[in-house]
Amino acid sequence: MQLKGIAAASGYAIGPAFIMQEQAQDVERKVIDASQVEAEVSRLQHAVNQAMAELEKIKDDTAAKLGEHHAEIFATHILVLQDEEFVGQALEKVRSESVNAEYALHEVAQQLIDIFSSMDSEYMRERAADFRDVSKRVLAALSGEKSASLNDFESPVVLFAHDLTPSDTAQLDRSKVAGFATNIGGRTSHSAIMARSMEIPAVVGLKNGTETVNNGDMIILDGARGLIIVHPDQDTIAAYEEKKQKFEKRQEEMKLYKDKPTVTLDGKHVELVANIGNPEDALGARNNGAEGVGLFRTEFLYMGRDNFPTEEEQYQAYTTVAETLGKEKPVVIRTLDIGGDKELPYLELPHEMNPFLGYRAIRICLDQVDLFKTQLRAILRASVHGNIKMMYPMIATLAELRQANAILDETKAELDKEGIAYNKDMEVGMMVEIPAAAIIADQLAKEVDFFSIGTNDLVQYTMAADRMNEKVSHLTQPFNPAVLRLIRMVIDAAHKEGKWAGMCGEMAGNLTAIPILLGLGLDEFSMSASSVLPARVLLSRLSREDMQDIAAQALMMEHEDEIQRFVQERVEAVNQLLV
Structure with missing residues (x-):
């Protein structure tokens, strides 16, 4: 089975x-006598303090075992237990309704869990687990049970x-x-x-x-x-025992590549960088051998809170990433990409039939200029602390690109007037994730410093298939010839103008896709931190010149399955890593 x-x-x-x-946890509602209310409040506060002490120990142990990056989640859990919106509401419920602490805490936690679980964003849905974890720990402390x-x-x-x-x-x-x-x-x-x-x-x-x-x-x-x-x-057990041994041997070999440059078999250097969602992820990127950050998803600075992050908060976040990685390593910051499956409760976006095709990303920023300028100021100010670059998401037309750049120029002029330093040579690029942008890439390339191809959206827009819809998930085809031809157009247009082209979608870390992308001339591969070392090992075994022939043949094929089989059959290095 x-x-x-x-x-x-x-x-x-x-x-x-x-x-x-x-573990069953008692969440029965019990009405208590008014004279017992403050004692019940004290019992809940004591349980919260006990939970915080336990989390402090787990945080320290995790930091020692996995690094500060992963310990941050428990620091966040501790903050949750200090938040009036959570524990404060539970304490108030005990007092106002004269109910037991277990019921009050469970009810407040469940409300928050339901809110996060109902969000469209997978990232935000997963945050419901944080409240489950914290409430479970406090309930265990209230019951006196040991986990x-x-x-x-x-x-x-x-x-x-x-x-x-x-x-x-x-x-x-x-x-x-x-x-x-x-x-x-x-x-x-x-x-x-x-x-x-x-x-x-x-x-x-x-x-x-x-x-x-x-x-x-x-x-x-x-x-x-x-x-x-x-x-x-x-x-089957014997076959998997062999796979397990090969995998573990490969993992040890990969660690030898952590601090090596990413160079192909024929001596061509490509940039291998990581996608991150918050400043803490930068350490994980560095520890996994990434040569920088190819996509900083800044929208996560705006999520999980009830107001916009200030210019200073954003400046500190961008500066932290630059300083974590070092002065020379690139950090590509994507301006706010909200909308679609990512919503902000405090930004009242209109309800739309097709939010992925609607009011989102650069369209919001061009419409709400003050919001946009706050972020641009923070990015520009942080640019003096490292090799920061910036890119706009969801550009569809040349007019949008020019409008965004005009607002950037206004922001620079304001900083000049205030005497605030920034890197006047900071590279400014754009994401290519709409087929229209790929088709006019030759025009757009004249007015940007680089392209970054966002394949997650480019695939769904090219195939007219919502990547969140299981009924049409079979059409999420990054190897479809139509998608590959659009990618080739973008890379060729960039190179014709002497600009570089990168990719920050999931495809960039796909071991079967990498030979094709290398052959098409992709300059920068940005992926999840855990994918960096396998990609570096693979690239070290490939010749760009040989992969040009592989890519050319792949683009002439009819089906994505045919293309994947062709690469895996012809490129032995891919098979060696697809254990």
Whole structure:
């Protein structure tokens, strides 16, 4: 029997299943006497303090084991417990309704969980797990229960759970837990991100894994394909044992490439950089060997709060990233890309039938100039602290690009008048994610310093298929000849004007796509931090000259499946890494 989920962390685990049962927590509503209210308030405050102490220890342990970058999530959890919007409301509920602390905390937490869970953005939906984690810890403190250990196993197991909280994941012992699988979650959940850093193979989003699998069942967990094999036969176990050995050997070899430059077999240097969503991610990018940041998604500075970040807050965030990476390493900051599946509760956007085709990204910024200028000022001010570059998202026309640049020029003039320093030679580029922009790339290239191709949106707009819609997910085809031809047009247009072209969509880190992209002349590959080392190893084994022939042949083919098979058959280095 096989179960299919989402590949969250690569690697292979073989062993008996252990089903983590959800601990029942008392959330019964109990009315208390008025004379007991303050005692109940004190009980809740004591439980919160106990939870904060536990989180402080987990934070310190995580920092020592995984680095400060991953410990930040627990610092955030501590802040949640200090937030009046959370604990303050629960305390007020105890007082105003004369109810028990457990019920008050659970009700407030559930309201917040429901709000985040209903958001369109996967990133924001995953934040609901933070409130589940924090409330679960406080409820355990209120009940006096000690959390069950996830590491009390005689031999390494494959752990199955409905969900794993960040603190659950951080405390896993790699020698006791060979891999884990959860019913819910996605690649951007904290548990998935931590699994990748801890090198624990993981599959998430199984839906009913804990109900289908029994304790002690022999399991193979394939973290590369998002696959669970239940009761495999001996031949399958032997095949996966061999895969596991090859994978682990490859992981050790990759670590030797961490501090090496990204140079192809024929001596061509390409830039290998990372996509990040917040300042803390910069450390993860650096620790994974990235040569800089190719996409700083600044919208996450605006999310999870109830007002716009100030110019100073943004300036500090951009400066932190530049200083974390070092003076010379590039940091490409994308201006605000809100709308579509990313909403701000305090920015009242109109309800739209097709939000991905509507009022979003640069369209909002050109309409709300003050909002745009605040960000531009912060980016310009930060530009003196490192090799900062800036790019606009969702440009569709030459007029939009010129309008954005005109506002940038106005902002520079204002800073000049105020005597505020900035890098007057800062590179300014744009993302190419709309087919219209790719088609007129020859015109746009004359007025930008670089292009960055956003394949996630470029694919969905080219194929007219919503990438969030399972019914049309088969049309999300980055290898479709139409998409590849648009990519070639963009790269060629940039090079004709002496400009560079990068890519920051998921395709940039796809090992099968890299040979084609290298052959098309892509100068910069930006990807998730965990994809950097495999990409560097692959690029070191490829000749750009040879890949030009591969790319030319691929673009003449009819189907994306045909193109992928062709690359994997013709480029041995890809097969060596697709273990």
